[in-house]
Amino acid sequence: MRRRHRITGLLGAIALTAAALAAAGPANAAGAPAADPPPAEFGTDWHDPLTAAPPVARPATRSCQVTLAEAQFRDFTPYQGSYTPPAACGAADWAKVVLRLDGEVKGRQYDRLGHLSLGGVEILRTSTPQPSPDGITWSVEKDVTRYRDTLARPQPVEMLIGNVVNDTYTGVIDVKVTLTFYAADGRNPAPDTPDRVLPLTSPSVTTPRNTERLLAEVYATGSGGGCEEYWYMTTPDAAPYSCKAADGPYREVRISVDGQLAGIAAPFPTVWTGGWSNPFLWYVTPGPRAFDVQPIRYDLTPYAALLNDGRPHRIEVSVAGVPAGQSGWSTPTNLLLWQDGAREVVTGALTRYEPSDPTGHSRWTPAAPGGQHRLDTEGGHRLTVAGHLNTSHGRVATTVTRAVRGTSVHRWTDGENQDALTATWTDEESVTRGPVTTRTDRTYTMDGETTLGAGDRLRTVISLGDRADTVTLRGGRAVDRSRLDDRYTGDATYTANVPRDQRHAVATTSARYRLYGPGAPGGCYDRTVATLQGTLTVDRLRC
Secondary structure, eight states: OOOOSHHHHTTTTSOOOOOOOOOSSGGGSOOOOOSSOOOSSOOSOOOOOOOSSOOOOOOSSOEEEEEEEEEEESSSOOEEEEEOOOSTTOSSOEEEEEEEEEEEEOSSOOOOEEEEEETTEEEEEEEOOOOOTTOEEEEEEEEOGGGHHHHTSOEEEEEEEOOOOSSSOOOOEEEEEEEEEEEOOSSSOOOOOOSEEEEOSSSEEOOOTTEEEEEEEEOOEEOSSSGGGGGGGOBOTTSOOSSBOTTOSOOEEEEEETTEEEEEEOOOOOOOTTGGGOGGGTSSSOOTTSSSOOOEEEEOGGGHHHHTTSSOEEEEEEEETSOTTOOOEEOOEEEEEEEOTTOSOOEEEEEEEEEOOOEEEEEEEOOOTTSOEEEEEEEEEEEEEEEEEEETTEEEEEEEEEEEEEEEEEEEOTTSSEEEEEEEEEEEEEEEETTEEEEEEEEEEEEEEEEEOGGGEEEEEEEEEEEEEEEEEETTEEEEEEEEEEEEEEEEEEESSSOGGGOOOEEEEEEEEEEESTTSGGGEEEEEEEEETTEEEEEEEOO
């Protein structure tokens, strides 16, 4: 995955190596910084990748572990295997199921995207580290308890991390994936999970006729090495920039039912570990979500009555703003369904459908001689849908309102030796189901600039933000709150167009992950990690 613009073109003769994929677990356990002082510049090795996110909490109950996949990825051949649930930790009523990926790679390699599916249900989407010459190890953990329906039965396993190994790119990606099941008991009961999980392998789907709640999750990623990997920096055709999109950089992930818009969302602006032409930014501390790609969730319950008629219906995902016929987005989708065990058929109706007209435009201001071009973009959309279902426990009404908006300012010089973006995306969602309303306000930010200066010194300064505030109301009174604030900052410089040992790279990075509410250990989690030239200099817990 590479930035295809002027600055990246200058790097074509050298192997961009960077760090990335790490996540919860022992790799995230706070520890003391290295005793040795940081080097004056990057060497042939650096600290293993890690994130500041909290580890997955585990109950103190009996556990069972199953190896899901074990493979070395050298090309685009998927790993295929089989899965059998463990017998010693309960049939399916587990308190928690934790997926863990352990990997290692050394030498020279780009960042790669990977996915893992079980019975066709995607349960992990990830990206990989770019290694040091001496090699790195990393781990990723994820709570996959919500896939209980899939995990309860034997399933085929497929995993792919597409890779290229040759005389130049020598890094073989070696991974092992396990599932650890924790038995439920009186103090750690099994949580409420979907009764059915259906992979959307084709647009046509038939759902159980007694569905009383329906969510869709979409693992949407712009990827593949083309311009849609950097969709937020594309420009209209008239502007002199290397990545084009006729309508500019505004993107929106949409889901429809039988051709009618049913959900909208702002895509997360993931920066992979070779991003912004400067892999030294991400060797140890990746950007938010780079290693555990989180799906966009849509509440489709207002459409359940329509889908409960026993006939096949079309559920489709699209990305608005992508130029016609252009690839670059992947949108694997799962449907999560809860069923009414006391009814064979749940009836109801879609009672409200109010979409706004989507807005979006870009205005290009040409550069004055020696100056910068400027592209101002803004767009937005709003959708409200509502319906009711006649369940065995009474009529239940659901109303879903979602509003998305994006604004950005993109500045660059002729030749793109200077390239900068300041952008904010918001995604505000309100779901009312019976007497309970859950409101989530999400904000994603990106502020960065890359400059290729004298002596081919390439410098990138960037900050990224992933924030979400959630409140649950019952009868108008707040009964639950949570807040997520995940921030990254980095400043890295190196010499382009020279062999690896002549790059004289330096970098400072910092990541701080704060989480407050029931999802945090003890209700409060606040961790900061910082690096200098790939050496961990700060690893601090405040809660």
